[in-house]
Amino acid sequence: MTVPTFPPGFLWGASASAFQTEGAADTDGKGPSGWDAFAAQPGRIKDGTDTTRGTGFHEHYREDVALLAGLGADAFRFSVSWPRVVPGGSGPVNPAGLDFYDRLVDELCAHGIAPAPTLYHWDTPLPLDEAGGWLNRDTAYRFAEYAGIVAERLADRVPMWITINEPAEVTMLGYALGEHAPGRTLLFDALPAAHHQLLAHGLGVRALRAAGATNIGIAVSHTPVWTAGESEEDRLGAELYDTITNWMFADPILAGRYPDENVAALMPGSVEDDLRTISTPLDWYGVNYYNPTLVGAPRAEALDTFSGFEMPAELPFGIREIEGYETTDFGWPVVPDGLRETLVQLRDRYGDRLPPLYITENGCAVDEAVTDTRRIAFIEGHLGALHTAIGQGVDVRGYFTWSLTDNIEWIEGTSKRFGLVHIDYETLRRTPKRSYAWYRDVIRSQKAAGTA
Numbered sequence: 001m002t003v004p005t006f007p008p009g010f011l012w013g014a015s016a017s018a019f020q021t022e023g024a025a026d027t028d029g030k031g032p033s034g035w036d037a038f039a040a041q042p043g044r045i046k047d048g049t050d051t052t053r054g055t056g057f058h059e060h061y062r063e064d065v066a067l068l069a070g071l072g073a074d075a076f077r078f079s080v081s082w083p084r085v086v087p088g089g090s091g092p093v094n095p096a097g098l099d100f101y102d103r104l105v106d107e108l109c110a111h112g113i114a115p116a117p118t119l120y121h122w123d124t125p126l127p128l129d130e131a132g133g134w135l136n137r138d139t140a141y142r143f144a145e146y147a148g149i150v151a152e153r154l155a156d157r158v159p160m161w162i163t164i165n166e167p168a169e170v171t172m173l174g175y176a177l178g179e180h181a182p183g184r185t186l187l188f189d190a191l192p193a194a195h196h197q198l199l200a201h202g203l204g205v206r207a208l209r210a211a212g213a214t215n216i217g218i219a220v221s222h223t224p225v226w227t228a229g230e231s232e233e234d235r236l237g238a239e240l241y242d243t244i245t246n247w248m249f250a251d252p253i254l255a256g257r258y259p260d261e262n263v264a265a266l267m268p269g270s271v272e273d274d275l276r277t278i279s280t281p282l283d284w285y286g287v288n289y290y291n292p293t294l295v296g297a298p299r300a301e302a303l304d305t306f307s308g309f310e311m312p313a314e315l316p317f318g319i320r321e322i323e324g325y326e327t328t329d330f331g332w333p334v335v336p337d338g339l340r341e342t343l344v345q346l347r348d349r350y351g352d353r354l355p356p357l358y359i360t361e362n363g364c365a366v367d368e369a370v371t372d373t374r375r376i377a378f379i380e381g382h383l384g385a386l387h388t389a390i391g392q393g394v395d396v397r398g399y400f401t402w403s404l405t406d407n408i409e410w411i412e413g414t415s416k417r418f419g420l421v422h423i424d425y426e427t428l429r430r431t432p433k434r435s436y437a438w439y440r441d442v443i444r445s446q447k448a449a450g451t452a
């Protein structure tokens, strides 16, 4: 095995989310989410998967916790479904919903696995989506209330909290391009959805702390942006893309400002006051990394596609294909050094203001049934790059691979498999893949090295 030795105490984990795994979409008083409604519209889920079953996690969670225990994982990053806990988005709490997470947390603790819940992994309660979702400032206040409710119940046993997952994807795919729930196609008019998620994060951090939670972070996607071509238009296109996907989210959180005035001017309300809330100091910052992005001038001809999403030609940048690297089943290039590049960028940009980092997601879609050697190579490569980044002085405290099991990959349905564990969607049978045994051995040998 060629995974280098990480610092003692480095945390080894796996990630998942509620909509992608739980199923039980209307069991025990859960309300519908915007994603439930969106996925039920004909043609939205490309392979026609019925997303209401998930992987059956709501029913099979004990089996999955046993799999985590078999892996030797230190922590499990799952998400709490907001409409399971507060079905109306505000108002009465659903006790059976909270009870489920209480049982899950107990089960994890009983196996010595730290529960690391994400409070928002995209499943907005439908009534809030119908009232404008993240375009409506009120959603941020409702989120904070809900965060407080969950913490009141679980903070005594949860050692690590994540407010929100990937606000950039929600903004871009959900509100700008309409590929994800709630299916809005507002292009740059989508930016208020970014601001309100950031505000929700800041208010959420405060509500969590007020309810006794500690060790709070967020999971933000980062992609190093590479410039395609050498013209001024290429440079401007790449710079704009970098701004709106990376820094429009990281800067408010970590530096209390928007990356430039043009972006700030497109945001609603009294941005200055909000930025103070948004930049409430965090205990740590989570990075979701999959691949770099090559961007240049807009392309006149028709549409670019990015990760299978169509990019309208009127956007002021154009995404190009990265050539010369192996790709995953999503067509994403496998560039482990991009992880190091991103981490070093974060360190250089924020210096002392940067809290310790965790990799909250990293993984790949490969359809190799259970003999998933490409996944092993992917994770191994990225752990190598991560180790190099640590050697270059970036303070990274842990790594969560995406994902423990195969799951519903949003609009791709079950056709993209990210798991260490295979799911048979007919029987919901779980079968550990070769990568599961490999990751278990990595964790074991890291622990042995740490105590040697």
Ligand code: GCO
Pocket (backbone or CB within 6 Å): 017, 020, 121, 165, 166, 169, 288, 361, 402, 409, 410, 418
């Ligand atoms: C994310 C998504 C995950 C995806 C994963 C692979 O945070 O990007 O939330 O749910 O499944 O990233 O695309």
